[in-house]
Amino acid sequence: MDHISLCPLIVLLLCAVILALRKIFKTVIQDHEKSAADIPPGSHGFPVIGETLQFMLSVNSGKGFYEFVRSRRIRYGSCFRTSLFGEAHVFLSTTESARAVLNNESGMFTKRYIKSIAALVGDRSLLCASQHHHKILRSHFINLFSKKSTALMVRNFDELVVDALSGWEHRGTVVLLTDLLQITFKAMCKMLISLENEEELDSLQRDVGFVCEAMLAFPLNLPWTRFHKGIMARGRVMEVLEKTIRERRNETSSHNNNNHHEDFLQQLLAVDSDGSASSSDHSTKLTDAEIKDNILTMIIAGQDTTASALTWMVKYLGENQKEEQTRIAKQASDKPFLELDDLTEMTYASKMVKESLRMASVVPWFPRVVLQDCEMEGYKINKGCNINIDARSIHLDPNVYSEPHKFNPSRFDEEAKANSFLPFGMGGRTCLGLNMAKAMMVVFLHRFITTYRWEVVDGDPSIEKWTLFARLKSGYPIRVSRRL
DSSP, rough: HHHHHHHHHHHHHHHHHHHHHHHHHHHHHHHHHHHHHHHSSBOOOOOTTTTHHHHHHHHTTTTTHHHHHHHHHHHOOOOEEEETTTTEEEEEOOOHHHHHHOOOOTTTTEEOOHHHHHHHHHSTTTTTTTTTHHHHHHHHHGGGHHHHHHHHHHHHHHHHHHHHTTTTTGSOEHHHHHHHHHHHHHHHHHHHOOOOOOOHHHEEEEEEEEHTTTTTOOOOOOOTTTHHHHHHHHHHHHHHHHHHHHHHHHHTTTTTTOOOOOHHHHHHHHHHHTTTTOOOGOOOOOOOHHHHHHHHHHHHHHIIIIIHHHHHHHHHHHHHHHHHHHHHHHOOOOOOSOOOHHHTTOOOHHHHHHHHHHHHHHOOOEEEEEOOEEEEEEEOOOOOOOOEEEHHHHHHTTHHHHHHHHOGGOOOOOOOOOOOOOOOOOGGGTTTTHHHHHHHHHHHHHHHHHHHEEEEEEOOOOOOOOOOHHHOOTTTEEEEOOOO
16 A cells, blocks of 8 residues: 555656756757857867868869858858867858958957968968067068069069060960969069079979978878978978078178179068167067078969969950950050059059959968957857958858959949958958069060960869869960960
């Protein structure tokens, strides 16, 4: 009887426990849902590795690594989260976010690239320096990109372009990207370190190419990996630059005036040797490591991004040849070489350059790291999270640019919407060489179109694997014929 009388009590207790547990589970689930609602949508993927494998598959595909971002942008919207190489990342693609993050008036963001890029260009590079260190470095380098330097670069680059183009009509097929990489590499090496020896240029260009190919590789430094190959190539580049710096200092100490150099390296060494660094720079001289890391960075930025952008520009022109080429061809200059002032009159060419940069988005996003908890686009972003401004999505947003996939230089008859044109970044970390890069593109555009007509040999739109800056896999082979 005692056992029987206890049964209802046990049942009641079990029901009470079940109801209590149900209430607890419901509260936990609601709290989780509320918490999840505060963070950007997306997936952190597998433990530790996150979505790194999916990212690497995109890197190794014919669509390029940006496909990883594009597919998630479509799925989740203008703000999403992911995890790459063991770190949390948030991607943002609105002009409001671009203004807040890139202008960084709040001081809540600083720059950080993924580990492989930082290891290859160096942690003393402008690309990877902390906010404080970046300001010091930028104060040393900003004078290198003066109007005088840009004018000299225009003249030298035009000579290289005219010389290179003179032989294209006799070559049958010209692989445009390959030739442009050589032209821009020569231009950067002459401007930065006065290197013009063909054998030395070929060796250095090969090593810089290995560095570029390793930038998106998994940072595993073992002998058979792409990353290791890039690290070894970086070491050889550093040896070349170290040797050049040593020779310059020896020339200065021996008062040897037979080798006068008008290049960036000489300007940097001159500033350091005469102690003219201002107190605002903390009177700090640049170390050799800082000089070497940033010369490598400028070589890569000046060669790879410019050559890639020029190739895309010719592709877009090839698809809009009749009207666009005719307008440029009518502006042919009778001068043997162009000067900086000549470029100011080439207004339509400048618009074509801007439209090409918008459509190509050679630098597809700008990475930063969050220094303190903040809120972006209605979501909570934690301190230490990587935050990326998705420039390509902004450039191709129909709410920002009308018919964004249509090549239309005339859209720049008017100023672009605020914070919507981002090929060179924005704010305190805007690319120092933006005016020089645009000038180089206008020079090539003018010379190429006023010299040649062309037809495309291979229009394959596939993207080259393992490249940080989007390139056509085919290199865009063309056949040219001289204009009459």
